[in-house]
Amino acid sequence: MKKKTVVKASIVNKKCLRAKRSKLKAKLRNCEHCSWEVLEKAKQSLDKVKFPHHRVTRSNNYSSNTRVTFRVPGSIDYYHKDNYELTNSFLEDVRDCALRANRRIYLNFSDTQYISAAAMLSFLAEIDVITKKSRLGVRAVSFNHPKDPKMESILKQVGFYDLLKKETRKTKEYDDVTFWKYTSGACSEPILAKDMIADIKNELERSASKKLYRGFVEAMSNSVEHAYIDDNIHCEADNTAKWWTFAGIRDSELVVVICDKGVGIPLTLPKTQGASQIEELFDLLGFEFFKAKDSTYIQAASSLSRTRTGKSYRGKGLTDMKQVIDSIGTGFMSISSNYGKYMYKGTEGMIKEVTIDHKRSVSGTIVEWVIPLKVDIQ
Amino acid sequence: MKIIKVASRYPCPGPRYKKLGPSSGEEFREWLIKELSEECDMTVDLDDTEGFGSSFLEEAFGGLIRVGIPPDLVKSIKFISHEEPELIDEIQEYIDDEIANNE
Numbered sequence: 001m002k003k004k005t006v007v008k009a010s011i012v013n014k015k016c017l018r019a020k021r022s023k024l025k026a027k028l029r030n031c032e033h034c035s036w037e038v039l040e041k042a043k044q045s046l047d048k049v050k051f052p053h054h055r056v057t058r059s060n061n062y063s064s065n066t067r068v069t070f071r072v073p074g075s076i077d078y079y080h081k082d083n084y085e086l087t088n089s090f091l092e093d094v095r096d097c098a099l100r101a102n103r104r105i106y107l108n109f110s111d112t113q114y115i116s117a118a119a120m121l122s123f124l125a126e127i128d129v130i131t132k133k134s135r136l137g138v139r140a141v142s143f144n145h146p147k148d149p150k151m152e153s154i155l156k157q158v159g160f161y162d163l164l165k166k167e168t169r170k171t172k173e174y175d176d177v178t179f180w181k182y183t184s185g186a187c188s189e190p191i192l193a194k195d196m197i198a199d200i201k202n203e204l205e206r207s208a209s210k211k212l213y214r215g216f217v218e219a220m221s222n223s224v225e226h227a228y229i230d231d232n233i234h235c236e237a238d239n240t241a242k243w244w245t246f247a248g249i250r251d252s253e254l255v256v257v258i259c260d261k262g263v264g265i266p267l268t269l270p271k272t273q274g275a276s277q278i279e280e281l282f283d284l285l286g287f288e289f290f291k292a293k294d295s296t297y298i299q300a301a302s303s304l305s306r307t308r309t310g311k312s313y314r315g316k317g318l319t320d321m322k323q324v325i326d327s328i329g330t331g332f333m334s335i336s337s338n339y340g341k342y343m344y345k346g347t348e349g350m351i352k353e354v355t356i357d358h359k360r361s362v363s364g365t366i367v368e369w370v371i372p373l374k375v376d377i378q
Numbered sequence: 379m380k381i382i383k384v385a386s387r388y389p390c391p392g393p394r395y396k397k398l399g400p401s402s403g404e405e406f407r408e409w410l411i412k413e414l415s416e417e418c419d420m421t422v423d424l425d426d427t428e429g430f431g432s433s434f435l436e437e438a439f440g441g442l443i444r445v446g447i448p449p450d451l452v453k454s455i456k457f458i459s460h461e462e463p464e465l466i467d468e469i470q471e472y473i474d475d476e477i478a479n480n481e
Contacts (some may be wrong), residue, residue: 320431
C-alpha cells in the first residue's frame with residue numbers, strides 16, 4: 001500500500017504565500033513602464049502580502065505624504081522619436097502625480113545620460129508649474145544628484161537646483177555647459193533675457209543676431225498673447241501663464257529655445273484667425289480641413305501672411321520665426337505644439353519642411369532655432 | 379529736423395501692445411505722435427537696438443495711419459538704418475498697406 005505524504009498546513013500556507021509574493025514581484029517588474037498609479041498599486045499589493053498584519057484605515061480623500069519615485073529617462077530628448085515619446089510620457093506622468101493626485105515626487109536622475117535643449121526646457125517648465133500649483137510648493141519635487149557629472153553640471157547651469165532650492169555641490173566645469181542660459185517671464189519682455197541676448201551676440205554675427213532677436217521677440221509675444229487663451233490650468237494669478245527660454249551651444253551650433261505650457265497652436269489658431277479663415281488657408285495650402293492633424297495647424301500658422309489672409313495686419317508671428325532661418329541662410333527651426341511638430345530647414349536644401357505627429361503631447365508650444373556658430377547672413 | 383533714436387528709449391524693442399509688455403510698438407507710436415505734434419520734419423534712427431519684431435514696427439508705423447495721422451505726414455518720416463537697411467522698405471510697406479486698407 002502506497003504511503004500517504006502528510007503535508008503540514010503551515011507549509012502549504014508558506015508555499016502559497018511565497019508563490020503569491022513572487023507573482024506580485026514579477027508583476028511589479030513588468031509594469032516598470034506603466035503609469036505611476038499602476039506601479040504604486042502593484043507596490044501596495046506586494047506590501048499587503050509582505051506585511052499582512054499592517055492594515056491602516058484611511059479616509060477617502062486621504063493623500064499619502066510618501067514620495068512617489070520616478071526614474072528620469074536615460075535621455076531627456078526631443079530629437080529622436082523614441083526619446084520624444086518617452087520624455088513626454090514621463091512628463092505627463094510627473095504632472096499627473098503631482099497636480100492631480102497631489103503627491104510628492106522624487107526624481108531619480110541615476111540613469112540620465114543625455115539632456116537636449118528643448119526637452120530640458122519643457123521639463124524645467126513643467127517642474128516650475130508644479131512647484132507653483134502644488135500646495136506643497138518646492139517640497140512637491142525633490143531629486144538626487146545625477147551620477148553623470150556633466151548632467152549635474154547642466155542641471156546646475158539651467159537653474160534646476162535653484163528652482164527646487166536644492167544645495168549645489170562643486171562639479172567639474174564643461175565649456176559647452178557654462179554657456180547654457182535660462183530665463184522665464186510672464187510679460188513679453190525681451191530685456192529679461194538680456195544676458196542671454198548678449199551671449200548670443202558674441203556667438204553670432206551682428207546681423208544674424210538681429211534676425212534671431214526678431215523671431216525670438218515674436219515667439220515671446222505669441223506666448224503671452226495667445227498661448228493661454230481659455231487655459232483652465234495656467235493663470236497669471238499663480239504665475240504659471242508664462243514663457244521659458246533657453247540658449248546653449250551644442251556641437252558648434254547655437255540652440256535657442258522658447259517654450260510655453262499653454263493650449264497649443266492647434267487650439268489657438270482657429271480662435272485668432274477664425275474658422276472660415278482657417279478653412280480658406282487650408283484650401284490654399286491643399287490640406288483637408290477635417291483630416292488636419294496638429295502638425296498641419298502649425299504648418300498653416302507658419303504660412304500665414306497678410307497676402308494670404310487677405311486683410312489682417314496680424315498673425316505673422318510664426319512666419320517671422322521661420323524667416324530667421326531664411327535670413328541667416330543656414331540652420332533649422334522647429335515648432336512643437338501639442339501632438340504636432342513642424343521643422344523648417346530654409347529654402348536652400350532639398351527638403352524644406354517636415355511635419356511629424358506624435359503619440360504624446362508636449363503640452364504647450366516649443367520653438368527652437370539651431371544655427372551653426374559664427375555665420376554671416378547671405 | 380528732429381531725429382528720434384529708437385535705441386535711446388527702447389534698446390530691446392518688445393511686443394505690439396502695451397498690455398503684452400514694456401517697450402511695445404504701441405508705446406513707441408505714442409512717443410512718435412507726441413513728437414510729430416511738435417515737429418513735422420522727423421527722422422527715425424533704427425540702429426543700435428537688439429533688433430525689431432515685425433509687430434513692433436507694424437504697430438508703430440502702420441498704427442499711425444490707423445489712429446488717424448494724415449498719410450502725407452506719416453509718409454514724410456525719414457529713416458536711418460545702416461545695420462538693417464531692409465527695415466526701411468518693410469516699414470514703408472506697412473504704411474502703404476494701412477493706407478490701402480483705409481481707402
